[in-house]
Amino acid sequence: MKRTETAFILCYTRTAQESEVYSEKLAYSMHLAYSEDGTSYTPLNDNSGVLFAKAVSNENETLTAKSLKNPYIFELKDGNYGVIAQRTEADGSKDQESVGSVLLFRSSNLIHYEELGQLNVKSDSYVEDAICYYEQERSVYVIHWRDEDGQYYKNTIDDLNLLDHATPPVKAEAFQLQGNKGLVKDANERNVIEIPQKLGTTIKNKLGRIYNHSVHVPKVIEAASLIELENIRATAIYSDGSTANKKVKWDTSAVDWERAGSYEIKGEAYQQFYRFPIASHRADPCMMYFQGSYYFIATDDTTAGNLRFFVRKADTIDGIEHAEEHLILDQNSYPELKMFFWAPEFHIIGDDLYLLFACSSGEFVDIRSQMMKLKPGGEPIKAEDWEKPIPVIKNDGSPLFTDGITLDMTYVEVDGGHYVLWAQRQFKPVDTGSWLYIATIDPIKPWQLTSDPVLISKPEYGWANNHTFVDEGPYAIIDQNYIYMTLSSALVNATYCVGMLRAARGANLLDPASWIKWNYPLLTSRSVEGEFGPGHNSYIEDREGNLLNVYHARPGLNAPRSTGIRRVHFDIDGEPVLYLTEEEDLNPELRSVASTLVIPER
Structure with missing residues (x-):
């Protein structure tokens, strides 16, 4: 694809802050930033997480909160997207139930996600980091990971839905990500994925801030009375293409409603706003x-x-x-x-x-x-x-x-x-x-x-x-x-x-x-x-x-x-x-x- 037809998405986690500001349960989730040129990135969703690990349900029906670290986005063979990450305890420490496994998600649009579960990489060690990619030649997914001792391994699997069907791990070379380039402040940056521009625009519109960028009224309005004129609404258009109708306060001081003809009129689009708090x-x-x-x-x-x-x-x-x-x-x-x-x-x-x-x-x-x-x-x-x-x-x-x-x-x-x-x-x-x-x-x-x-x-x-x-x-x-x-x-x-x-x-x-x-x-x-x-x-x-x-x-x-x-x-x-x-x-x-x-x- 030509660069003009693509956009770029960076995934990252954030550094935890004070408890009421941005605690571990918020920071240790996948965040996204958007770029059109691959150089300058804008954090999405107000620099808040968009993908969180699900809590685990216990036998007594209580929940045990979980977090994630080191998310990595990759393309699935069907053109959708996967995310691989390490599930952790809520505070980011090692999850005792995640030894020898990685957490997988699927998404069609990088906005909404389905948690597939823990994929077993058949090891007795914790997975400290992992990446995943689809290898076209062999029609398999490759899970490339590092254990807690710094050793690197690979597994392959045909179907990511079959979480226990990975091949036994084999020793592998080290992998390296781009490293933190300061693309987003206070971010623990992971990987950048190139995506179609149309999808990038959808993600930006859904997870970015929407704002009013133009207001239109009909160039010519036919009305026989002030009441008819006041029923005409302005159309506010927003950055994602959505619209909203707005009342207009027209200045009709120069209008003679008893005399037919054309009048140039001005007005102000109006929306009732309420101060906080009321x-x-x-x-x-x-x-x-x-x-x-x-x-x-x-x-x-x-x-x-x-x-x-x-x-x-x-x-x-x-x-x-x-x-x-x-x-x-x-x-x-x-x-x-x-x-x-x-x-x-x-x-x-x-x-x-x-x-x-x-x-x-x-x-x-x-x-x-x-x-x-x-x-x-x-x-x-x-x-x-x-x-x-x-x-x-x-x-x-x-x-x-x-x-x-x-x-x-x-x-x-x-x-x-x-x-x-x-x-x-x-x-x-x-x-x-x-x-x-x-x-x-x-x-x-x-x-x-x-x-x-x-x-x-x-x-x-x-x-x-x-x-x-x-x-x-x-x-x-x-x-x-x-x-x-x-x-x-x-x-x-x-x-x-x-x-x-x-x-x-x-x-x-x-x-x-x-x-x-x-x-x-x-x-x-x-x-x-x-x-x-x-x-x-x-x-x-x-x-x-x-x-x-x-x-x-x-x-x-x-x-x-x-x-x-x-x-x-x-x-x-x-x-x-x-x-x-x-x-x-x-x-x-x-x-x-x-x-x-x-x-x-x-």
Whole structure:
């Protein structure tokens, strides 16, 4: 291939930093950088990992976190890509279960990966480094590796899926990689692979930053009134080829709407942005539009033990910031509900409005998912208009879970089905961490499951088990083709982050195989400057049709959890992007627009 038809991808790991900044579980993953000329490289995914080793499931259902080192990308015989690496313990030390083996992955696009498992190179020694390549002449893969004593060996294998079918190792010459050339700061650089330019562009668009690079309006606009003109939208075009419609504030001071003709007009493309934070000490936020008003609720972090829920009401979304708070539930409302009032969500289920939340009778291990129904004709800001909360139960009438806690329940209605998803953490007999479950419900009686709970996600990756094993906070974005389920993971500090599951519309959502999990998080402390530990999302559509991400983050490394709002962008593939800053969403230098307004004869 000619150089103009190719791009270059560098893989590397990073040097671990402070625990809340970039710990071993994040640093010891495969990172990628992109280059068009093979000389200057740009780190992708905000210089964060894109490929993580999966945790190991133990007999008692706990997980043991793993990391990887020395990743090496190679081309497969079918034109796809493989990655070979050494699996390590979470902190990068030797993995006792990885003696004599290397870890393999497959990818069609170097964005999403399938972990094939540990390939046995038939040695009693640790593999310290390895490369792999396909040898066309013999139609075999060659695994070339170095052991802990500095000796080099080779194996061959016909099919990388047959992990125990490698030939016995034979002594081999040493191999050398390019060595660190300082292409990426603080990187432990591995190899560079040359790829087709089209694939390189896809990788850059998916894992690089998307930004607005042009704004267009029609050259000629025909409108008979200001209302018709205001319905014309500007088209913002982004670096990956995606678009978004923007309202335009037109200057029509020189326009006589009673006189037909042509007028040269100017305007400014406009997007509503919200300062961060809009509410301090408010976490796990949720917003809804109901009966002509916007309502906001969140976990109250101002009291130890999270002892109450307040609701705000406003005519506009930005009005929520300074709206009055109304207490609707606290530790004095019911004897069985005393503390840990967590993660409230408004949902219309069937014909009724419900508040889904978690709460405890007083002990942490007693936290349970609850539903509270608004009385017919009720006002959500009035405590007396809510019925008594009901604990969620299984389809046989038994408690949802008795060996641990349940929390962060959400509701999804799609393709004629009604579902709840929630986080569940087992404590007895051992702490397994927080996992995500799904089940069906009947909207007539939504607090009782109509199917058995089904596990769909564990915190297997280093970004999800960073300091603690947690997948929680699910919330759905639904489009014509897919259900995107964002989730939050890791410890609720600056390491908190947002990941994603995806299922196809029409798939059996109770089949775990229907859900694909992204190997890397969508939103982290490295995504938006000054926002640490973003997570626990919910979504609402504004009056302009924009989907907004309502989330919490910290305005400083150790600052309180606080609520933010940001527009959700959809990339060239229709997948949600959660990080766009104001400048990336609508470039200030491109907002001025002009057109010819034609007022027709009446």
